[in-house]
Amino acid sequence: MAVSSAALVGLLVVSCAAAAAATRDTVGDGEGWTTGVNYNNWANGKYFKQGDELVFNYQNGAHTVTEVRQSDFDSCNGNNPLSNDNRGSTTIRLSYPGTHYFICTTQGHCSTGMKLAVTVNGDPSYSAGSVPAASAVAAAAAGALVKLALF
Numbered sequence: 729m730a731v732s733s734a735a736l737v738g739l740l741v742v743s744c745a746a747a748a749a750a751t752r753d754t755v756g757d758g759e760g761w762t763t764g765v766n767y768n769n770w771a772n773g774k775y776f777k778q779g780d781e782l783v784f785n786y787q788n789g790a791h792t793v794t795e796v797r798q799s800d801f802d803s804c805n806g807n808n809p810l811s812n813d814n815r816g817s818t819t820i821r822l823s824y825p826g827t828h829y830f831i832c833t834t835q836g837h838c839s840t841g842m843k844l845a846v847t848v849n850g851d852p853s854y855s856a857g858s859v860p861a862a863s864a865v866a867a868a869a870a871g872a873l874v875k876l877a878l879f
C-alpha cells in the first residue's frame with residue numbers, strides 16, 4: 729500500500745499543478761515599481777502566459793502603470809494609453825498573448841528606465857473568468873484514485 733500511496737500523492741501534485749494554471753508575479757520583486765530598477769533583468773528568463781497577473785507596487789501618485797503600444801514604449805509616450813493607473817498597487821491580468829508594454833509617465837522616469845516589456849505566451853486552456861480544464865483533470869484524478877483504492 730505504501731507504493732500506491734506514493735503514486736497517489738504524485739498524481740495529486742501533478743493534477744494540482746495543472747489546475748493552478750495562472751500565476752501572479754510582483755514586478756521588481758521586493759523593490760517594486762520604481763526608478764533605478766532594471767526591469768529587463770527582472771523579466772529576463774521569466775515565463776508569462778495568458779491569464780497570469782502582474783502586481784505593480786509603488787507609492788500612490790508617485791508613479792503610473794501605463795500600458796502602451798510598442799512605438800509609445802520606445803519613445804516613452806504616455807499620451808495614448810491602453811490602460812493607466814496610479815493608485816499605488818496595480819494588478820494587471822495578461823489576458824492576451826503577445827508583448828505587453830508598460831511605462832511610468834511621471835516626468836523623466838520612463839526615459840531613465842522605468843519601463844517593462846513582457847512577452848505573454850498563449851494558453852489554449854485560458855478563457856477569462858473561468859477555470860478551464862480543471863474539472864476534467866480532477867475527474868481524471870478521481871478516476872485514478874478509485875482504481876488505486878480497488879487495487
Ligand SMILES: [Cu+2]
Nearest residue numbers: 791832834837
Ligand atoms: Cu515612475
